[in-house]
Amino acid sequence: MSNYEFDFSSVSPVDQKDIKELDRRISDFQRGKEDTERFRLYRLTRGVYGQRQEGVQMFRLKLPYGRINSEQLVRIADVSDRYATGNLHITTRQNVQLHYVKLANSPKVWTELAQLNLTAREACGNTVRNFTGSPTAGIDPNEPFDVSPYVEASFQYFLRNPICQEMGRKIKIAFSSSDADSAFTYFHDYGFIPRMQVVDGVEQRGFKVLVGGGLGAQSITGLLAYEFLPEDQIIPFMEAGLRVFDRYGEREKRMKARMKFLIQKLGFEAWMELVKQEWKALKNKSVAIDHNLVPEQAPLGTGIIPADVKPVDEHWYNEWLRTNTFEQKQKGYYGVYVRIVLGDLPSHKARALAAVIKAYAADDIRFTINQGILLKFIRPEALPLWFNELHKLGLALPGADSTADIxxxxxxxxxxxxxxxxxxxxxxxxxxxxxxxxxxxxxxxxxxxxxxxxxxxxxxxxxxxxxxxxxxxxxxxxxxxxxxxxxxxxxxxxxxxxxxxxxxxxxxxxxxxxxxxxxxxxxxxxxxxxxxxxxxxxxxxxxxxxxxxxxxxxxxxxxxxFDWGQDHLYKQEIGVGECAGVMLDMVGVILKDAVEKIAAAREALEQSQWSDAIYSSYSAFVVAAKGMLLSKDVKCNTQKGVIDDFQTHYVESGDYTEMGNFAELVLQINQYEPEENFASDYVTQAEHFVNSVIALREAQLETSNGIDKKVVGDYYRA
Structure with missing residues (x-):
C-alpha cells in the first residue's frame, strides 16, 4: 500500500473498497508483482487510461447523462489543479477527462471526487460504459416524459454488476428525450426513445428500443427490437442481452467483439430468442422506475438581477440569444447552451461558472454530447446578465450545436x-x-x-x-x-x-x-x-x-x-490502443482468478445476493475451464466455445472424469430462478469444479517438471 492517508469522509463503503484496491494494485504493479497487461485490463475499469505520453494517465469520470452540480464542478476543477493540468475535457459521451495524471495519484483523485459522490468505476474497459442521454431531458418541450430517472436507474443497476465486468468489449447505451433523437440512439448497442401508450384506458410509459448499432471502422444503424417496451422491462431486457453478449460474444478478434457483430453473426431473431431464454435467470423480471429518482430542479439561485442590466455587446447578444437559448417546457424559464471549444474548460472558468449557476440557475448542469454545457431554469430577465457573465469568461460564443460548433x-x-x-x-x-x-x-x-x-x-x-x-x-x-x-x-x-x-x-x-x-x-x-x-x-x-x-x-x-500545428515533416506515431493488446500469462494465474470468482460468489451468498452469487460461479466455471483448455493449446474465442470445448477435450477424452456433461452443469444458470437453494447448490458445484481442475493441473505439472505454461492473453479473456 502507499503511504497516502485517505480521507474517506463522506465516501461510500463501495467506493472505499474500490479506491483501496486500486491503490494496492498500483503498488503491486510498481514493485513488479503484477504483469503490465493484467494491470492495464484492471485499471481501465477504474477509469485510468494510458496517454500517448509516457508515464502519465488520462483519468475519466463516469457521469451518467452528463449531470453534475456546481459543487461537484468546483471539486473537479480543484482536483485538476492539484493532480492534472488545470483543464476539464468534456467528451462526446458527456464525461469529463483529466489529463497528465500520475498513476500513483489516481487513488487520490478518485477519493476527492468520491467525497461528492462522483465515480470512475467502469468509465473505461470492457464494461457498460457511461449512459448518455439528451441534455435537454426534463426541460425538452417535445418530450413525452423526463428520461433522466430511467438513465439514472439503469446506471445504478449495472454499476459493479457481475454480469458486465469482464465482457469481450464495451457496451454503450443512450436515452433520447424525444423522437428528434438528440442522443443518437441509433448508433448505440442499446438505444431508448420514450413513448406513451394507452392500455385498457390507462396511459402507460415505455420506450422504443433499438439494438446493435455502433460507429467505428464498420458503422451500423441499430435494429428495432420493440416499438413499445413497458418502462419496467427496459432494465431486464438490457440485462438479458448483456448475458447473451457475455456468453456468445467474440473475445479473440477485438474488431469483431461488439454487440453489433454478434447480432449479425447469430441473426437478429436468433439473438432475440437467446435473450428470451435468459429471462428465467434474471435477478429481476420487472424493475419499477422511481420517477422522482432525479427530482425536477427549480431555480435555487438567490442572486438579485439588476433591473437595468444591459448586454455588453448588443449585436453579439442577439446572435447568442437566437442560437444558444430556448424556452423550456416549463413556461417562463429558459435553457442556455454554453459552447466549450474542443470541450476544454479551464479550471478557473469552471469555478467562476459554478458561482454564477448557484446564483442565477438551477443547480443541475448537463454536459452535452457535442462537448458543451446546458444550463437550466434561467429566468428571461436574467438572460442579459448571463450573457455578460459568459462574455467575461470567453464563453459567450453564439452558434451552439450548429455547423460552427465542431x-x-x-x-x-x-x-x-x-x-x-x-x-x-x-x-x-x-x-x-x-x-x-x-x-x-x-x-x-x-x-x-x-x-x-x-x-x-x-x-x-x-x-x-x-x-x-x-x-x-x-x-x-x-x-x-x-x-x-x-x-x-x-x-x-x-x-x-x-x-x-x-x-x-x-x-x-x-x-x-x-x-x-x-x-x-x-x-x-x-x-x-x-x-x-x-x-x-x-x-x-x-x-x-x-x-x-x-x-x-x-x-x-x-x-x-506538415500536420496542423506542426512546423516539421509529419511522422506517423500510432501507439497501442488501451482496449487492445496481447498479454502472456500463466495457466496457474488464470486458475487463481477462478478461485477469486468463487470467493466473490461466497461473499454474495452471505449477503443474500443470489443472482450475483450465481453469475460469479458461472464465471468461475468458464475461467477455470478456459485455463485448462489453454494448457492443451485449445484457443476459444467465446464463453460458449469454452464450455463446448471443455466437454470435447477433457470430459469426452477421459482426462476429466468427474462429470458427464459439462454444458448441462454450467448452463443451469439459465434454467432456474435465481433463488437461494439453486444459488447455494450452484456455488458449491462451481467451487468443487475449480478445486478439481486445480488438482488436475497440479498433476499435469508433475509430468512437466513443474514448469507452468504461458498462454496468449487475448484467448484468456473469459
Missing part, C-alpha cells in the same frame, strides 16, 4: 491511437465557418465532426460532413491525411444516418473540402432540402468526382507534409 476528439494531443491532429483542424474550420459562412451559426442540421483515427471518438460517422485521421505514403515520405465521409447524422424528423466514405485528402486541404461541399449544396440543393437527402439524391460517385481533385498528390506543396 466536435473533435483529442487526437494526437494525448491519444495513443491518434493518427492526425483533430483539434488543430477543428480550430481552423471553426474560423473558416465564422469568416466565410457566418449564416451557418444558425444551421442546426448540418454538423461537422472530426476523429483523430477511425475509432470515431469524435463521432465523425454521425456527421453530415466528417473526417477521420489517416495518411498517404508518397515516395519516401508520409503525408498526414483525413478520410472524408458524408451523409451521417440525425434529420429534423429523427431519422438516423451513417456516413459514407468518399475520398482521402491531405489534411491541409480539408478547409477546401469544406468549401467545396458547402458551396455545392448552396448551388444545387433544393429549397428546404435536408443535406443527407441531397447527398442520397446525388449519390456518392458525384461527391467523389467533386472532391477527387483535392486528393491529387501531384500538386503537393511543402506545407502539406
Amino acid at each position: 466536435t473533435a476528439c483529442p487526437g494526437t494531443d494525448t491519444c495513443a491511437l491518434g493518427v492526425t491532429n483533430s483539434t488543430g483542424l477543428s480550430n481552423i474550420l471553426e474560423e473558416l465557418i465564422r469568416e466565410e459562412y457566418p449564416d451557418l451559426i444558425d444551421e442546426k442540421f448540418f454538423k461537422i465532426k472530426i476523429s483523430g483515427c477511425m475509432n470515431a471518438c469524435g463521432q465523425h460517422m454521425a456527421a453530415n460532413l466528417g473526417f477521420h485521421g489517416s495518411s498517404f505514403k508518397h515516395g519516401d515520405l508520409v503525408i498526414p491525411a483525413m478520410q472524408v465521409v458524408l451523409g451521417g447524422g440525425v434529420a429534423p424528423d429523427g431519422r438516423g444516418f451513417i456516413a459514407d466514405k468518399i475520398v482521402k485528402v491531405p489534411t491541409k486541404r480539408i478547409p477546401d473540402v469544406v468549401r467545396y461541399v458547402l458551396d455545392d449544396f448552396e448551388k444545387n440543393g433544393l429549397e428546404g432540402e435536408y443535406y443527407n437527402d441531397y447527398f442520397l439524391r446525388q449519390g456518392d460517385k458525384y461527391f467523389y468526382t467533386l472532391l477527387k481533385p483535392l486528393a491529387d498528390l501531384k500538386t503537393m506543396t511543402q506545407e502539406e507534409y
Whole structure:
C-alpha cells in the first residue's frame, strides 16, 4: 500500500473498497508483482487510461447523462489543479477527462471526487460504459416524459454488476428525450426513445428500443427490437442481452467483439430468442422506475438581477440569444447552451461558472454530447446578465450545436491511437465557418465532426460532413491525411444516418473540402432540402468526382507534409490502443482468478445476493475451464466455445472424469430462478469444479517438471 492517508469522509463503503484496491494494485504493479497487461485490463475499469505520453494517465469520470452540480464542478476543477493540468475535457459521451495524471495519484483523485459522490468505476474497459442521454431531458418541450430517472436507474443497476465486468468489449447505451433523437440512439448497442401508450384506458410509459448499432471502422444503424417496451422491462431486457453478449460474444478478434457483430453473426431473431431464454435467470423480471429518482430542479439561485442590466455587446447578444437559448417546457424559464471549444474548460472558468449557476440557475448542469454545457431554469430577465457573465469568461460564443460548433476528439494531443491532429483542424474550420459562412451559426442540421483515427471518438460517422485521421505514403515520405465521409447524422424528423466514405485528402486541404461541399449544396440543393437527402439524391460517385481533385498528390506543396500545428515533416506515431493488446500469462494465474470468482460468489451468498452469487460461479466455471483448455493449446474465442470445448477435450477424452456433461452443469444458470437453494447448490458445484481442475493441473505439472505454461492473453479473456 502507499503511504497516502485517505480521507474517506463522506465516501461510500463501495467506493472505499474500490479506491483501496486500486491503490494496492498500483503498488503491486510498481514493485513488479503484477504483469503490465493484467494491470492495464484492471485499471481501465477504474477509469485510468494510458496517454500517448509516457508515464502519465488520462483519468475519466463516469457521469451518467452528463449531470453534475456546481459543487461537484468546483471539486473537479480543484482536483485538476492539484493532480492534472488545470483543464476539464468534456467528451462526446458527456464525461469529463483529466489529463497528465500520475498513476500513483489516481487513488487520490478518485477519493476527492468520491467525497461528492462522483465515480470512475467502469468509465473505461470492457464494461457498460457511461449512459448518455439528451441534455435537454426534463426541460425538452417535445418530450413525452423526463428520461433522466430511467438513465439514472439503469446506471445504478449495472454499476459493479457481475454480469458486465469482464465482457469481450464495451457496451454503450443512450436515452433520447424525444423522437428528434438528440442522443443518437441509433448508433448505440442499446438505444431508448420514450413513448406513451394507452392500455385498457390507462396511459402507460415505455420506450422504443433499438439494438446493435455502433460507429467505428464498420458503422451500423441499430435494429428495432420493440416499438413499445413497458418502462419496467427496459432494465431486464438490457440485462438479458448483456448475458447473451457475455456468453456468445467474440473475445479473440477485438474488431469483431461488439454487440453489433454478434447480432449479425447469430441473426437478429436468433439473438432475440437467446435473450428470451435468459429471462428465467434474471435477478429481476420487472424493475419499477422511481420517477422522482432525479427530482425536477427549480431555480435555487438567490442572486438579485439588476433591473437595468444591459448586454455588453448588443449585436453579439442577439446572435447568442437566437442560437444558444430556448424556452423550456416549463413556461417562463429558459435553457442556455454554453459552447466549450474542443470541450476544454479551464479550471478557473469552471469555478467562476459554478458561482454564477448557484446564483442565477438551477443547480443541475448537463454536459452535452457535442462537448458543451446546458444550463437550466434561467429566468428571461436574467438572460442579459448571463450573457455578460459568459462574455467575461470567453464563453459567450453564439452558434451552439450548429455547423460552427465542431466536435473533435483529442487526437494526437494525448491519444495513443491518434493518427492526425483533430483539434488543430477543428480550430481552423471553426474560423473558416465564422469568416466565410457566418449564416451557418444558425444551421442546426448540418454538423461537422472530426476523429483523430477511425475509432470515431469524435463521432465523425454521425456527421453530415466528417473526417477521420489517416495518411498517404508518397515516395519516401508520409503525408498526414483525413478520410472524408458524408451523409451521417440525425434529420429534423429523427431519422438516423451513417456516413459514407468518399475520398482521402491531405489534411491541409480539408478547409477546401469544406468549401467545396458547402458551396455545392448552396448551388444545387433544393429549397428546404435536408443535406443527407441531397447527398442520397446525388449519390456518392458525384461527391467523389467533386472532391477527387483535392486528393491529387501531384500538386503537393511543402506545407502539406506538415500536420496542423506542426512546423516539421509529419511522422506517423500510432501507439497501442488501451482496449487492445496481447498479454502472456500463466495457466496457474488464470486458475487463481477462478478461485477469486468463487470467493466473490461466497461473499454474495452471505449477503443474500443470489443472482450475483450465481453469475460469479458461472464465471468461475468458464475461467477455470478456459485455463485448462489453454494448457492443451485449445484457443476459444467465446464463453460458449469454452464450455463446448471443455466437454470435447477433457470430459469426452477421459482426462476429466468427474462429470458427464459439462454444458448441462454450467448452463443451469439459465434454467432456474435465481433463488437461494439453486444459488447455494450452484456455488458449491462451481467451487468443487475449480478445486478439481486445480488438482488436475497440479498433476499435469508433475509430468512437466513443474514448469507452468504461458498462454496468449487475448484467448484468456473469459
